[in-house]
Amino acid sequence: MDLLLGAVPFPYEDLREFIRDAERENELQLVMGAEEELEIGVVTEVMAKKPLPPVVLFDRIPGKPPGFRVVSNLFNTEKRTARVLGLDDSLTGIRMVRAWKEKLEQRPVVKPVEVSDGPVMENVLKEDEVDVSRFPAPRWSKYDGGRFIGTGCSVITKHPDEGWVNVGTYRVMVVGRDEVSINIAGGKHGDLIRKLYWERGMNCPIAISLGQEPTFFVMGGYQLTGWGESVFDAAGGIRRKPVKYIVSELTGLPIPATSEVVLEGELIPTWVKSVYDGPFGEWPGYVTPAKKCPVVKVKRIYYRDNPIIQGNPPLKPPLPEALAINVVSSAALWREVEQHVPEVKGVWCANEGGTGGVAGFWVVVSIKQRYPGHAKQAGLAAAACRAGAYAGRFVIVVDDDIDPSNLQEVVWAVATRCDPEKDIDIIRGCWDSPVDPLLDPKKAEEGDITNTRAIINACRPYHRLASFPPVATADKELVEKVLKKFPQLSGDKRMELPAHR
Numbered sequence: 443m444d445l446l447l448g449a450v451p452f453p454y455e456d457l458r459e460f461i462r463d464a465e466r467e468n469e470l471q472l473v474m475g476a477e478e479e480l481e482i483g484v485v486t487e488v489m490a491k492k493p494l495p496p497v498v499l500f501d502r503i504p505g506k507p508p509g510f511r512v513v514s515n516l517f518n519t520e521k522r523t524a525r526v527l528g529l530d531d532s533l534t535g536i537r538m539v540r541a542w543k544e545k546l547e548q549r550p551v552v553k554p555v556e557v558s559d560g561p562v563m564e565n566v567l568k569e570d571e572v573d574v575s576r577f578p579a580p581r582w583s584k585y586d587g588g589r590f591i592g593t594g595c596s597v598i599t600k601h602p603d604e605g606w607v608n609v610g611t612y613r614v615m616v617v618g619r620d621e622v623s624i625n626i627a628g629g630k631h632g633d634l635i636r637k638l639y640w641e642r643g644m645n646c647p648i649a650i651s652l653g654q655e656p657t658f659f660v661m662g663g664y665q666l667t668g669w670g671e672s673v674f675d676a677a678g679g680i681r682r683k684p685v686k687y688i689v690s691e692l693t694g695l696p697i698p699a700t701s702e703v704v705l706e707g708e709l710i711p712t713w714v715k716s717v718y719d720g721p722f723g724e725w726p727g728y729v730t731p732a733k734k735c736p737v738v739k740v741k742r743i744y745y746r747d748n749p750i751i752q753g754n755p756p757l758k759p760p761l762p763e764a765l766a767i768n769v770v771s772s773a774a775l776w777r778e779v780e781q782h783v784p785e786v787k788g789v790w791c792a793n794e795g796g797t798g799g800v801a802g803f804w805v806v807v808s809i810k811q812r813y814p815g816h817a818k819q820a821g822l823a824a825a826a827c828r829a830g831a832y833a834g835r836f837v838i839v840v841d842d843d844i845d846p847s848n849l850q851e852v853v854w855a856v857a858t859r860c861d862p863e864k865d866i867d868i869i870r871g872c873w874d875s876p877v878d879p880l881l882d883p884k885k886a887e888e889g890d891i892t893n894t895r896a897i898i899n900a901c902r903p904y905h906r907l908a909s910f911p912p913v914a915t916a917d918k919e920l921v922e923k924v925l926k927k928f929p930q931l932s933g934d935k936r937m938e939l940p941a942h943r
């Protein structure tokens with residue numbers, strides 16, 4: 443049975459239902475006539491900076507058939523993120539993280555269902571008909587070294603021996619009529635799988651969905667599943683409804699039946715063919731230089747009538763209200779840390795630290811300290827687990843009186859409870875992203891994509907908990923007692939000024 447949250451049906455069948463929902467909520471901005479060359483990118487960025495950024499749907503893109511569209515700024519508010527995750531859409535901040543974590547924990551395995559046909563098969567281009575340039579592919583920023591057709595894509599590969607299906611989001615650049623490049627960072631499951639094929643002298647079968655049902659997209663793009671776990675099953679579990687797929691006669695890969703566009707083909711080993719992909723404006727907020735990436739030979743294109751390409755260009759953080767999707771990573775990290783560390787009260791991956799399907803450079807973990815070394819253990823766990831290991835920098839551990847999502851409180855805790863000499867540890871040689879602006883280009887060129895982590899213990903020293911100076915603020919009980927005496931002071935109303943003033 444579908445979960446009904448007010449007027450919002452969950453789960454969505456496809457991307458279009460999500461967009462229709464945004465329209466119903468008056469959160470859709472239609473833009474006609476914007477060019478692929480920079481204009482779509484600029485409008486996306488400008489709209490993302492609005493206090494309540496709308497979903498932006500671009501149509502009548504010059505040079506493309508009318509109805510061939512691009513959509514951006516999908517999940518840029520907590521409300522829309524909540525709708526995609528099937529949560530109560532009045533939730534915000536750490537309460538929303540907690541609700542999403544519970545949902546992740548309680549999800550059943552719901553196997554996908556094979557169907558013989560679906561909207562994605564409305565149009566099929568084979569062999570000589572294959573032409574990627576039919577579809578809009580924006581140059582999102584003036585620094586981009588190409589047209590990026592895949593920024594909000596779901597890329598499907600299959601383990602060659604074990605048969606489970608992986609889905610991840612990796613940026614995809616147009617190279618030619620039947621070629622795109624794909625930028626999968628080393629160590630991602632998608633990277634490990636492709637290498638299993640390449641080591642055997644084979645190309646890696648691949649299907650790139652360029653617009654898809656949003657819950658499925660989220661389950662693939664945010665490090666929510668472990669090695670060996672099918673993203674199709676996991677997405678079904680969150681949806682409480684199976685994902686429908688069609689088995690491709692070409693590669694045997696599952697093609698999501700309601701996807702907008704799917705490019706299918708083979709990912710060729712880098713040593714056989716590679717191209718420079720980028721530069722590209724990346725999630726930390728800086729331009730990443732071009733790097734050599736492998737090429738996908740596209741052999742088939744499936745697409746719906748009037749297809750919609752999903753755009754998720756990583757915009758410079760922080761954005762007001764935007765990238766509310768960091769809730770997704772926060773819950774995933776909380777869940778993993780909690781498996782090893784007791785009494786974790788909250789985890790927050792700050793938008794300010796960047797969030798492109800990763801925990802980002804600024805992670806805060808709140809704990810109720812129970813034993814000496816507890817805080818250090820929490821920090822190390824957050825820096826090392828699946829959801830937090832990649833591309834981190836600062837992990838800050840705070841006591842449970844600090845809301846980890848309230849950066850003002852976090853700064854206060856660091857300023858007053860962290861003795862830099864004793865409480866900051868540096869861990870070297872950690873798994874990093876090639877988009878880290880601090881990476882030494884020479885090191886990166888040699889393949890050393892590693893960085894350092896600071897584990898900042900901003901908890902009161904455990905052995906001094908009893909004697910640490912009390913926090914100089916009135917406690918809740920006293921506030922309630924006093925306000926009972928002056929009920930006019932509750933709420934936002936000002937007390938009337940005395941007559942003599």
Ligand SMILES: Cc1cc2nc3c(=O)[nH]c(=O)nc-3n(C[C@H](O)[C@H](O)[C@H](O)COP(=O)(O)O)c2cc1C
Nearest residue numbers: 610611612613626627630631632663664665754799
């Ligand atoms: C919008 C978006 C863009 C992303 N772009 C990339 C990318 O270009 N390369 C990459 O390696 N990961 C990228 N990621 C992160 C991966 O998709 C994410 O880590 C995913 O869980 C990897 O899955 P895997 O480990 O199963 O391969 C992106 C995530 C999102 C949400």
